[in-house]
Amino acid sequence: xxxxxxxxxxxxxxxxxxxxxxxxxxxxxxxxxxxxxxxxxxxxxxxxxxxxxxxxxxxxxxxxxxxxxxxxxxxxxxxxxxxxxxxxxxxxxxxxxxxxxxxxxxxxxxxxxxxxxxxxxxxxxxxxxxxxxxxxxxxxxxxxxxxxxxxxxxxxxxxxxxxxxxxxxxxxxxxxxxxxxxxxxxxxxxxxxxxxxxxxxxxxxxxx
Amino acid sequence: xxxxxxxxxxxxxxxxxxxxxxxxxxxxxxxxxxxxxxxxxxxxxxxxxxxxxxxxxxxxxxxxxxxxxxxxxxxxxxxxxxxxxxxxxxxxxxxxxxxxxxxxxxxxxxxxxxxxxxxxxxxxxxxxxxxxxxxxxxxxxxxxxxxxxxxxxxxxxxxxxxxxxxxxxxxxxxxxxxxxxxxxxxxxxxxxxxxxxxxxxxxxxxxxxxxxxxxxxxxxxxxxxxxxxxxxxxxxxxxxxxxxxxxxxxxxxxxxxxxxxxxxxxxxxxxxxxxxxxxxxxxxxxxxxxxxxxxxxxxxxxxxxxxxxxxxxxxxxxxxxxxxxxxxxxxxxxxxxxxxxxxxxxxxxxxxxxxxxxxxxxxxxxxxxxxxxxxxxxxxxxxxxxxxxxxxxxxxxxxxxxxxxxxxxxxxxxxxxxxxxxxxxxxxxxxxxxxxxxxxxxxxxxxxxxxxxxxxxxxxxxxxxxxxxxxxxxxxxxxxxxxxxxxxxxxxxxxxxxxxxxxxxxxxxx
Numbered sequence: 114x115x116x117x118x119x120x121x122x123x124x125x126x127x128x129x130x131x132x133x134x135x136x137x138x139x140x141x142x143x144x145x146x147x148x149x150x151x152x153x154x155x156x157x158x159x160x161x162x163x164x165x166x167x168x169x170x171x172x173x174x175x176x177x178x179x180x181x182x183x184x185x186x187x188x189x190x191x192x193x194x195x196x197x198x199x200x201x202x203x204x205x206x207x208x209x210x211x212x213x214x215x216x217x218x219x220x221x222x223x224x225x226x227x228x229x230x231x232x233x234x235x236x237x238x239x240x241x242x243x244x245x246x247x248x249x250x251x252x253x254x255x256x257x258x259x260x261x262x263x264x265x266x267x268x269x270x271x272x273x274x275x276x277x278x279x280x281x282x283x284x285x286x287x288x289x290x291x292x293x294x295x296x297x298x299x300x301x302x303x304x305x306x307x308x309x310x311x312x313x314x315x316x317x318x319x320x321x
Numbered sequence: 322x323x324x325x326x327x328x329x330x331x332x333x334x335x336x337x338x339x340x341x342x343x344x345x346x347x348x349x350x351x352x353x354x355x356x357x358x359x360x361x362x363x364x365x366x367x368x369x370x371x372x373x374x375x376x377x378x379x380x381x382x383x384x385x386x387x388x389x390x391x392x393x394x395x396x397x398x399x400x401x402x403x404x405x406x407x408x409x410x411x412x413x414x415x416x417x418x419x420x421x422x423x424x425x426x427x428x429x430x431x432x433x434x435x436x437x438x439x440x441x442x443x444x445x446x447x448x449x450x451x452x453x454x455x456x457x458x459x460x461x462x463x464x465x466x467x468x469x470x471x472x473x474x475x476x477x478x479x480x481x482x483x484x485x486x487x488x489x490x491x492x493x494x495x496x497x498x499x500x501x502x503x504x505x506x507x508x509x510x511x512x513x514x515x516x517x518x519x520x521x522x523x524x525x526x527x528x529x530x531x532x533x534x535x536x537x538x539x540x541x542x543x544x545x546x547x548x549x550x551x552x553x554x555x556x557x558x559x560x561x562x563x564x565x566x567x568x569x570x571x572x573x574x575x576x577x578x579x580x581x582x583x584x585x586x587x588x589x590x591x592x593x594x595x596x597x598x599x600x601x602x603x604x605x606x607x608x609x610x611x612x613x614x615x616x617x618x619x620x621x622x623x624x625x626x627x628x629x630x631x632x633x634x635x636x637x638x639x640x641x642x643x644x645x646x647x648x649x650x651x652x653x654x655x656x657x658x659x660x661x662x663x664x665x666x667x668x669x670x671x672x673x674x675x676x677x678x679x680x681x682x683x684x685x686x687x688x689x690x691x692x693x694x695x696x697x698x699x700x701x702x703x704x705x706x707x708x709x710x711x712x713x714x715x716x717x718x719x720x721x722x723x724x725x726x727x728x729x730x731x732x733x734x735x736x737x738x739x740x741x742x743x744x745x746x747x748x749x750x751x752x753x754x755x756x757x758x759x760x761x762x763x764x765x766x767x768x769x770x771x772x773x774x775x776x777x778x779x780x781x782x783x784x785x786x787x788x789x790x791x792x793x794x795x796x797x798x799x800x801x802x803x804x805x806x807x808x809x810x811x812x813x814x815x816x817x818x819x820x821x822x823x824x825x826x827x828x829x830x831x
Contacts, residue, residue: 169658176663187384194554195394198697238658242738250738250760251402258405258653259396265666266384266649273663275670276617276648279381282497282505286376289506 142211143227149186152193153200154207159185161207164227166260168234175273179260182267188259203259206252210241219246324359324521326373326412329530332550335562340364340526341831343546343567345533345582347371348414349816350800350823351573352512352520353452357824359523363831366526366565368546370578371411372553373513373529379503383649386502389553390418392578393699399690400703403759404602405653406577407767412529413513414575416813419767420500420621421489421509422642423458424810425449426818429631433683438805439777440786448821449814455519456510457492458814465496467619470643472608472673474624476724482628487642489620490813498618498645532558534698536570536586541794543570568831572790573800573820576769580692580802581700583773583790590773590783590791595692597774599807600704600766601678604714604757605644605654607665608673608725608733615670616646622811629720630680630809637679637687637713640809641721644674654763656738665734675724677717679710682771682806689807692772706764711757714764719752736763768812773802787826788819795830799823 145160154162163185172178179185192200209215211226222229226237241253264270271278289297325331342358344351347369359365374390387395390411397406409415426445434440452458463474463486477484494508507514517527533548546567550560572579580595588594626641646669654674655665682689690704706714718735725733726746735741737755755761776782779791784803790796801816808815 169662171659171663173660173663176667191388191394191396194388194556195396196556196697196699198695198699199393199396235659242656242658247401247760254656254760255398255402257656257658261652261655261658261662262387262395262649263384265652266382266387268382268384271648274648274666275668279499279502279505280497282381282495282499283377285495286506 141228142225147186147189148183151189154189154192154204158204158207159189161211161227162188162256162260164234165210165238165256166264168231168238169257169260170264171231177269177273179264182264182269184260184263184267187263187267191259191263203255206255210252210256324524324526326517326521326527326529328373329550329552329560332528332531332561332563335564337564337566338366339566340366341567342366342569342571342827343368343565344571344573344799345546346414346573346575346579346800347412347517347527348409348512348573348575348800349416349813350575350820351571352413352416352516353817353820354571354573354799354823354827355525355527356516356519356523357821358828359520359525361824361828363828364524365520366528366567367517367520368531368533368548368563368565369412369527369529370532370551371409371414371529373412373527374417374503375513376503376505376507379499379505381499381502381505383502383647386418387649390503400701401759403706404600404702404704404764404766406600406702406769407765408575408577408769411513412527413511413517416511417503417513418501419813420645421491422622422625422811423488423490423814426815427630427809430806430808434805438775438782440775440805441777443786445815445818445822448818452814452817452821456490456515456817458488458490460486461489461491461620461623462486463624465620466623467496467498467616468612468614469616469619469645469673470622470624472675472725472728473626473641473643476726476728477626477628479727480723482626482724484624484626484628487623487625489623494620496619498621500621501645501647501650528563530560531563533574533582534585535582536588536796538586538588538793541792543567543793543796546570569795569797569827571797571799571827572773572802573798575800576772576802577692577700577702579798579800580772581694581698584692584694585698588790588793588796593774593781593783595772597682597688597805598690598692598702598704598772599682599770599804600690601768601770601807602681602704602706602710603676603678603765603767604717605674605676605736605763605765606718606721606725606733607736608675608730609668610671610673610730613670614673616672616674617669621645627809629716632716635684637681637684637709638809639677639679639713639717641717641724642676642678644676646672646674654736654765656736656763657740673725673730675721677714677721678768679713679717680807680809681710684709689771706758714757714762715752719749722749737761768807770801770804770807770812773798774805775803776805788823797823797827797830799827
């Protein structure tokens, strides 16, 4: 797998070197099964992503766990619509993140991320987040952003964060369209150029 | 041929068409230019990579909108991934998803351009008047501002700082707050329902779902614009070949994409294309209030402050605005994970977000970022965070926290990877314990500018004062990429105005 110098995560030659060494593998990736056919990732990289997502969104209280809203599957589907180079670079990042030899070399941890328990996984993520190595901070930011976005963009999570979801403007507009069809004035430059009608509702029209 | 917006379901066979003007890009620059040229009776073809969405397509769910209507499925970032790049991708460009905030170009910036870049005699006022009328650009009443924006007026008022109501390009706005995912009521006067409709009514053809690969150049002329159809969910072009042979070609793809397209075409203007790219780099703070803020509802930006726009000749200024908080983008902004992230997100209805947008490109040593090409032809933005920007980030962060504290928040928080939380101004000295710059905190850009700088000096600029690409006889650049510096205000109206001015310049060249 070729590494682009200007890659999505900017892994560069250091990351590539670690990946090559990581092929030896002290402990293998713990695999997880996807609930849908994979479109961009393979089983191993999907498993790393799913494990990472589970720590970004571990659930608790009203919060569903990441796997409950299929975060890794959603990221996989997104990647399938992105430039192929981006998916390739993200796969490299995931392999690097799970790499046992890199963990041993840099952290004294001879285990893959996926084979660690949750407490250790959180510590690993935290160490990447605050790492003195720019490469690790990049990987953390890239993976975290994808997982957090996919998770909190899931309507199943809205209730836990007190977000009512978008109001039903389609019904509102259907009513307006019908009124216009019956001869009512439509908003437009001829009849609606001022702000007199604008009100400041506590919540927008149609909000639940 | 009569005007129309055509998409991938229409463009099923290869085409090879001629026209007077082919405009690549349908955003704030391309749309205004297309309407003006079509109104003059010219045969205009606009080519746009994004899809043509209408209000009936908008579900208002971020999970639908962001991948569909933002560049690179909303994953675009700087080359080092430190800066999240929000940039629209649809018929209408970023105007489909922007937050509607409009400003005329500040006089301070115009003076700087005249003094430093030789852009003299640039009278945009009549053009601003024209676009303000067409797009219903008017001040949003302070009484209609939502609680998220009132934090600025409340806080600045108590601190004795300047603030004012902002202008927006809306007509019949429902105050929904969903501007960033496509206006559900056509209240936002985006290009797709205004200037592009004018262009089509005057006979222009808009080809959506077409990625332009390159301008084909022979000698000193663009002889063809070459692209391919790509279906909306495709990762790469997967359809018919599109060839347009225009008398005049116009690059209107915006900063980042526009320069990248020129570079793919072998047009680098002596190495200047892609250089001097500016982004108004953004840092943010969040605050929690006892009362509900509901930052996901209401006009996204209606109050702002330019208290720190001009910080003297040796410092980078910034301006302050609010940010709406829909869950997906909010979660991306928070740099934490796990239970800490859940807790922060769980307070969403009570949160306020402020932004400090640094005004890059004004200091003599600030040449911004550089756009180059990735191996697959996509743009890559290298944007180093230099010391003067770090100082601006630090100062802006403190100002935002002061505003939030003055306005009565229970707690205010930086967007550092290990956030600093403060409840009083006495704690602000702790800001010195934090680092500022790449990967130390969230950094965003929603304003991409430059990369094809306009200027008088051929050795320092890509286009002349009439938008002509130097060295190619029939190529113009009309979009935000021509800005030689950032603006210190949201850029859409400046681009509208420049494009309106460019109509006569391009028409005269046909």
